[in-house]
Amino acid sequence: MRNGTRVAEKILLVHDEQPLVESLKNVLFSVGYEVLQATDNDQAAQILDRETVDLLITDTQLNGAVNDGLMNYVNDAGYGIDIIVLSSTPELEQVRRLIDSGVYDLISKPFHSYELLLSVSRALEKRKLLARSRELQLDMEKKIKEKTLSLRLRNQEKQQLLISTIRSLVSALEAKDKYTEGHSRRVAENASMMAQMLSFSSFDIEELHLAGLFHDIGKIGITESVLNKKGQLTSEEYDLIKTHPLISQKIVEQVPQFKRISKIIRHHHEFFDGNGYPDALQGQQIPVGARIMTICDAYDAMTSDRSYRPALSESRALSIIERNAGTQFDPELVKIFLRMRGARN
Ligand SMILES: [Fe+2]
Ligand SMILES: [Fe+2]
Known part of the structure; x- marks a missing residue:
C-alpha cells in the first residue's frame, strides 16, 4: 500500500x-x-x-x-x-x-x-x-492576484489609450481653431502654478493640469465658421459656443478616473456671482479647480490674438481681471493670480 x-x-x-x-x-x-x-x-x-x-x-x-x-x-x-x-x-x-x-x-x-x-x-x-x-x-489566491494584476494592467492600457485619444483631439482642435493654439497648454500651466501657490497636493495639481489641457476639447464639435468668426456672434452662435463645456465633460468622463477633472471642465465658464454657464453656480458651489481655471482661461484668451481682436497687453488683462473680482472671478483667487503674475506683492 x-x-x-x-x-x-x-x-x-x-x-x-x-x-x-x-x-x-x-x-x-x-x-x-x-x-x-x-x-x-x-x-x-x-x-x-x-x-x-x-x-x-x-x-x-x-x-x-x-x-x-x-x-x-x-x-x-x-x-x-x-x-x-x-x-x-x-x-x-x-x-x-x-x-x-x-x-x-x-x-x-x-x-x-x-x-x-x-x-x-x-x-x-x-x-x-x-x-x-x-x-x-x-494556488487560488495566487491566481486571483494574477488575474487582478492583469485586469489592472488592461485598465491602465485602456486609460492610456483614452488619454492619448483626448490628447489627439486637443491637437485636432488646435489645428481647426488657430486662435486656440497653445491655449490649453498655457491654461494648464498657469492653473497648476496657482494650485502650487495654494499648496494643493501633487495629485490635485496633476488633475488641474489635465483639466486645463482638456477644458475646451468640446469645441471640436463646433463648426469652424463659428469658432473663427471675425464679427459679433449671433445669439444662436453664442448658444452653440456655450455647449462646449458639456461636450468637453462628456468626452473626458469616458476615462473612469477623470470624474473630478470632468467636473472642473464642466464649470470652467461659471461666474462667481452666478451669471455664468452651464449651471449658473455661485461662489463656493463652483469647484475650486474650476474657479482657478476661469481666471487662467480668461487671462490667456485676453492676452492672445483672437479672430475678432488683437491680443491685449498683460497689464490691461490683469486690470480687467482685478476689476471683475467678485463678479466673474473668485476675489481671493484673483489676489493669488495677480501675485503670481507679479502684479502684486
Ligand atoms: Fe472654454
Ligand atoms: Fe479656454
Whole structure:
C-alpha cells in the first residue's frame, strides 16, 4: 500500500516504557512509517525543533508524572501536529483536559496494533487533506492576484489609450481653431502654478493640469465658421459656443478616473456671482479647480490674438481681471493670480 518513491511520514514516539516502544516501532515501521523516539519531553522538544514530524504518539503518564506539558508545548509552539495519546486508566478530568488541548485520539492500553494503525492512518490522512486544501487555497489566491494584476494592467492600457485619444483631439482642435493654439497648454500651466501657490497636493495639481489641457476639447464639435468668426456672434452662435463645456465633460468622463477633472471642465465658464454657464453656480458651489481655471482661461484668451481682436497687453488683462473680482472671478483667487503674475506683492 505504500509507494517506495514516496517520502515516509515521520512519527515521533514519546514514551518511557521501552518494551512498548519497541513493539510500536516494529508495527509502525512494518507499514512504512519512519519512527523517531524520545523518552522525555525535553528530548521530544529538541526533535520537534530539528525535524519535520507528521504525528506524535505519547502517553498520559510519562516518567511517573501526568503528561500535560508535551500537549501544551506542541499546541503553543504552533507545530500543527496531531497527537495520539495512549492511556491505561485515564481519569475523566484528564480526558477532558486532553480533549480541550485538542488531542486527535485517545487509545486505552492494552490495545491491538490494528487499533493504533487505524488511528495513525486517519490522523495522517487528515493532515494530508489539510495540507492539500492549504495548497489549493494558496494556488487560488495566487491566481486571483494574477488575474487582478492583469485586469489592472488592461485598465491602465485602456486609460492610456483614452488619454492619448483626448490628447489627439486637443491637437485636432488646435489645428481647426488657430486662435486656440497653445491655449490649453498655457491654461494648464498657469492653473497648476496657482494650485502650487495654494499648496494643493501633487495629485490635485496633476488633475488641474489635465483639466486645463482638456477644458475646451468640446469645441471640436463646433463648426469652424463659428469658432473663427471675425464679427459679433449671433445669439444662436453664442448658444452653440456655450455647449462646449458639456461636450468637453462628456468626452473626458469616458476615462473612469477623470470624474473630478470632468467636473472642473464642466464649470470652467461659471461666474462667481452666478451669471455664468452651464449651471449658473455661485461662489463656493463652483469647484475650486474650476474657479482657478476661469481666471487662467480668461487671462490667456485676453492676452492672445483672437479672430475678432488683437491680443491685449498683460497689464490691461490683469486690470480687467482685478476689476471683475467678485463678479466673474473668485476675489481671493484673483489676489493669488495677480501675485503670481507679479502684479502684486
Ligand atoms: Fe472654454
Ligand atoms: Fe479656454
